[in-house]
Amino acid sequence: MPETPRWSRDPEVATSPKVADSVHATTCYMCACRCGIRVHVRDGQLRYIEGNPDHPVNRGVICAKGSAGIMQQHSPAKLRQPLLRTGERGSGTFKAILWDEALDLATSWLGTIRRSDPRKLAFFTGRDQSQMLTGWWAAQFGTPNYAAHGGFCSVNMAAAGLYSIGGSFWEFGSPDWERTRYLMLFGVAEDHDSNPIKIGLGKLKARGAKVVSVNPVRTGYSAIADEWIGIRPGSDGALVVALIHELLRTRRVDLDFLVRYTNAPWLVVDAPGSAADGTFARDEAGEPLCWDRGTNAPASALAAGVTPALEGAVTLPDGRRARPVFDLVLARYGDTACGPEAAERATDVPAATIRRLARELADAAFAQAFEVAIPWTDWAGRRHERMTARPVAMHAMRGISAHANGFQTCRAIHLLQMLLGTIDAPGGFRYKAPFPRPIPPAPRPAGHAADVAPATPMPGPPLGFPRSPADLLVEADGTPRRIDKAYSWEAPLAAHGMMHTVIRNAWAGDPYPIDTLMMFMANMSWNSAMNTTETMAMLTDKDPATGEYRIPRIIYADAYASEMVAYADLVLPDTTYLERHDCISLLDRPIGEPDGPGDAIRQPVVPLDRDVRPFQDVLIDLGARLGLPGLVDAAGKPRYPGGFPDYMARHERLPGIGPLAGWRGADGTAHGRGAPNPDQLARYKEHGCFWHHVLPDDQRFFRHANRPYLDWATSMGFLPPARQIVLQIYSEELQSFRLAAQGHGPVQPPDALRVGIERAFDPLPFWEPPAEDAAYPIHALTQRPMPMYHAWGSQNAWLRQILGENRLYMPRGLAASLGIEDDGWAWVESAKGRLRVQVRLMDGVHGRTVWTWNAIGKRAGAWNLAPDAPEGRRGFLLNHLIDDRRGNRSNSDPVTGQAAWYDLRVRLARAEAPADAAAEPRFEPLPPPPGAPARPAILRYGADFRA
């Protein structure tokens, strides 16, 4: 008899169990990346969440956060009903109320404000992904005091890109992962576009392309880079300027690109002391001029076929002198002050390394250039049989944005890209549609005195892009008109507002007192605030004369019992991302990819089990109760009785243009423009909850100068009719602010700010060192851990097992000099206070820099974690040490108002190990909100699925 195979005696394994009863496509919200997900539901429970393989953002992959969405849904920190404060603000004592009472209360508070002075509502929406609704709602209400979190995120990089190349890094541009042969990352950690970057790095690794990471800390992407440049924090601009110096010195510059696509040949008037100094020479039609070497005369710089001069002073017909932009570039960056030796002193990167990196960039761009056989038609209608690839790409993020010099540093990186000819070239940086935009984009901020009146909508959006001082929101005497002082002389290009200044300004009544602070999804009493300790005090401070809170009313919407909940008077509980509709709109922050634009929705995939409502629905309801014109019909009835989904499908911003671009028109066949389609959301749900248009091959590159693309983008409403989007090396918009600082024009800065404005608004990128303080010689940084996104992630039952407490990471040499050992304790001190924290030593960090993970430390008791949870006991926030002020203004970039988180400087000392092994400072534990469920002693999630 044949022997029975051994495996026949193996236990029987169910290798093909049923996975799910149903699968629902939606969009992840465990971070800001907006990946497509497929949620598998079995027996009414979440079985698992996977990446949607068809989705243009993540192509089927999903990160640790996304997979942990199940635990976000089952968090005991979820709020369960509206709450009204009963004790002192900050104590966390509330009573549960019904929605009708909550909405009546909010309506009465807001209605009074609107009828008297709408500015007394400050509405700031944190990590909101529905700004096309919330910003519009603020305008309908009539308050200019609106923004989301961009001002403390990376507005300086957004603005730097939008004022230079009409697009930006973030998730709005991408390296050409398929073609690049050299990638340089500046300050990029787990952040925006994290899955696309990881997918892309995997491709580069597989292909053997070189990855260079410029970053003070060697973790994450830096850990797998082929070369790590452990730069001094805040000095990237010096490195970039030196790379530019080297490219110019060795003549390795794409002159053809500069002449065709940038303002390098435009003539700049050289008339020091006059109001025209530094402006572009223009003809009678207002067209910028160049000097045509063919005719030896000025000509329109926008004309096809001119042969412009790039160097040398010229005399214009009116007798004025002028120089091409590129001549100014040569003068500025050719100077040894911009050379590698100067950069070495600033960056701690050896000059020889800087020279080599410049040579490598040039080799990649020029020696490794290749032709791509895609015929295309340029802006002037000229057909080209091929595209030239410049296979060197760059990406930059938080390490640039979180410094006060980040705007000009980011402009310098864009200049470096332009010199190498890699903007939207194959192999280089690629725009994600709907970018490129006009430079700068069209809307200007509303909120001038004439724009704000009781019971009246503003005539435009509260956020936009100033072109000149005339667009600033200031009183005649220069006083800011917005509560956050955005678009004032303190932050003229604050295109995303300045959420980080609101609490202090509202507390101080500077520039004026407000009545109600309404916030959504922003942990502003904790990890989203600078100077957290004082911020908490400002939220609870009372005027001794009246006994009233200095910030009279605070309305807060959140899905979870975050630290901020305790500081609200009225809490409007939100749903989780798996319980509601959302709209990832082209009007806001779309999911375009280099090969074409896209937008997306979320849909509810699990039923609500408690008395909470989607904040967007609540806002629409509130708007109707307040009678806001856009939110009621002619009869005064709610215009969107179906709430946010109704708004998503039926709202029109302009005729034919609504929140969603896909399946428009009565029959659902139009894309981009078209009448509202009542079945639009059903079409999205049938198509994986996203719409993605793939551009034809010839429209995928050089889109700033690509005729068919420009025409198509105009037809879609992305662009006004455009001949060409000429990339702006030299920014006349910046120069207009500099001229004001020099005394020209009717809108003048306060004298105290003149020198700073004149310096900061340099029309060419430059680097200046972050503020120094000899008493605090060490740089201190935070970074986001890959498995977490702010405070949301660090309360998640699975993710907190990966990282439940944070250490202060310290270079070994520095620790040795202080007598601090691995696992020892240190005092970290700034002018704002001191922390006692536990230390971990490492090699891969700049020698005068310490860092830690962001948003791990929690207020004890918050998020319904146990009061002795490690996040509250041993975790810590550097935020306590970061001053929200710099002198008598906010701690922000002077151009865009970007919060300067990473300019923090500290001193360190050895600390004795505390007997309780706890970090300092610690705060009174917060109680759980009413109705919070008991914390389970054990989770057995998934046991029910077992066959």
Added chain:
Amino acid sequence: MTSLPSHPSDKALGLVIDLDTCVGCHACAVACKEWNTGGHMAPLPDRDPYGAEPSGVWFNRVHSFEASGACGGRTVHFPRSCLHCAEPDCVTVCPTGASYKRAEDGIVLIDEDKCIGCKLCSWACPYGAREFDDDAGVMKKCTLCIDRIYNDHLAPAERVPACVAVCPAGARHFGDLGDPSSAVSRLAAARDGRDLMPELGYRPTNKYLPPRVHTVPSVAPDDSTTGATGALGWLDRLLSR
């Protein structure tokens, strides 16, 4: 004690993990947790999930550490899970036959009905790949997603372990390492795929691809200005818009 298959097939399913590409994002670890807490060995319980010492069962954990090297050291992210060894002592020490190695594909599994929770297997495993569920009182471990890789309810492209399906950087690969012509075998051969602690003789199926040696090139700065004829002569070429 438990014997290994007397007539194993040549098939040896396993993972190839690329340490040169892994960025340490923990996507694999959490996806594993998510799939398997509802999977073949469900649940993967978490004690004190919102308390002072949360502690759960994970089949895949990522360790990050610094290693010195030619280029001044680097941070290594090291995902750790069962290696599905060809000679697994965790099986042979099992007194009940609960631990076993499947003859048909080499996957090391546990039959929970036979497991008495003695933990001999976890002492025997030098890789720390076994996870004790103290709630159920049984040992658990990576199943190589045996309820995915053969699952007719999933699309063919999804019939890979959850950790492989999700890896954003593409650092994880699944296949038959018993077949020298398979993609994973060829990848391991091409990239010097390593056994962990080969001296112990367990003959792990999973292979780790070591970080590539990064040498900073010593390109001499090139000061040439080829084609230029003077200080600014390089701009003499007529450039046309």
